[in-house]
Amino acid sequence: MKPAARLLRWYRVHGRILPWRQTRDPYKILVSEIMLQQTQVERVKVFYRNWLKEFGSWKKLAAASNADVIIAWAGLGYNRRALALRDIARQVVEQGVPTTEEDWQSLKGIGPYTAAALSAFAQQKRTLPIDTNIRRVLGRYYFGKTFPDLKDDIRIRRKTESFLPKRGHYYDVPQAIFDLATMICTKAPDCARCPLKSDCKAASKFLSGNVKIPKRSTPKPNERKHRDKRYPDRIYRGRILKVVRVSVRVDSKKLGALIDPHFDAMLDYKWVENMIDRLVKDGMIKRTKNTLSL
Numbered sequence: 001m002k003p004a005a006r007l008l009r010w011y012r013v014h015g016r017i018l019p020w021r022q023t024r025d026p027y028k029i030l031v032s033e034i035m036l037q038q039t040q041v042e043r044v045k046v047f048y049r050n051w052l053k054e055f056g057s058w059k060k061l062a063a064a065s066n067a068d069v070i071i072a073w074a075g076l077g078y079n080r081r082a083l084a085l086r087d088i089a090r091q092v093v094e095q096g097v098p099t100t101e102e103d104w105q106s107l108k109g110i111g112p113y114t115a116a117a118l119s120a121f122a123q124q125k126r127t128l129p130i131d132t133n134i135r136r137v138l139g140r141y142y143f144g145k146t147f148p149d150l151k152d153d154i155r156i157r158r159k160t161e162s163f164l165p166k167r168g169h170y171y172d173v174p175q176a177i178f179d180l181a182t183m184i185c186t187k188a189p190d191c192a193r194c195p196l197k198s199d200c201k202a203a204s205k206f207l208s209g210n211v212k213i214p215k216r217s218t219p220k221p222n223e224r225k226h227r228d229k230r231y232p233d234r235i236y237r238g239r240i241l242k243v244v245r246v247s248v249r250v251d252s253k254k255l256g257a258l259i260d261p262h263f264d265a266m267l268d269y270k271w272v273e274n275m276i277d278r279l280v281k282d283g284m285i286k287r288t289k290n291t292l293s294l
């Protein structure tokens with residue numbers, strides 16, 4: 001039996017039931033894909049449902065203001081994703097729903113991974129959206145590389161044609177790989193339970209017990225942090241948005257104390273000002289003298 005057939009058989013029994021797997025609607029799939037960037041599946045499930053209640057279509061989302069989407073996105077983090085999603089909806093309303101991977105990618109805000117995901121999951125095209133999961137599984141399976149990296153994507157892409165079945169549920173293959181990567185082919189894989197173990201080039205290495213598992217297989221993103229602050233700036237920017245959501249008249253000095261219990265007016269004032277400037281520049285908030293609003 002071919003590897004993808006074994007994988008799909010495993011997936012039918014062990015695959016996760018996720019709301020965005022029950023639809024072929026490109027809008028809903030795009031919402032899930034954008035939310036899943038940098039956020040875990042369990043958290044996304046709740047936000048995904050609520051978002052669709054509020055913005056159920058391209059049109060509804062396209063008509064939303066910055067404040068509408070930032071409020072609805074509250075709690076998911078990386079708020080720029082909310083504005084990017086709304087901007088994509090505006091392009092779709094204007095130009096129509098793309099039907100090819102290339103056309104998806106021509107929209108501002110959609111990269112190669114998301115374009116391939118939309119083609120595969122919404123439009124049932126034979127393509128593999130290569131993310132960290134697919135890279136890990138196929139990089140190990142085909143090339144025996146224990147911890148594949150971005151440089152392997154080109155040769156992994158070349159294998160797409162032979163890995164994906166020509167007929168049947170080939171569009172389920174990427175989802176099946178995601179689940180295999182989450183449940184079995186993890187950083188320290190459980191090859192003994194894997195449906196690909198009979199011909200995976202990395203299986204014998206892992207099964208020998210001689211592979212050293214690194215603490216982190218991908219480098220930590222280089223996030224900006226101000227002096228001895230506990231969290232990266234991203235967390236404090238999220239807190240500023242939270243304050244601005246409920247209080248439209250906020251002095252940036254008071255704001256410092258609200259977002260950080262250790263705020264020091266001398267050492268941190270400029271830091272808060274810079275974060276506000278960045279939020280203004282990103283279109284997240286508006287500033288008039290000492291008033292901030294969404």
Ligand code: SF4
Nearest residue numbers: 185189191194197200
């Ligand atoms: S056999 Fe092991 S390394 Fe290969 S795909 Fe399966 S879990 Fe990953």
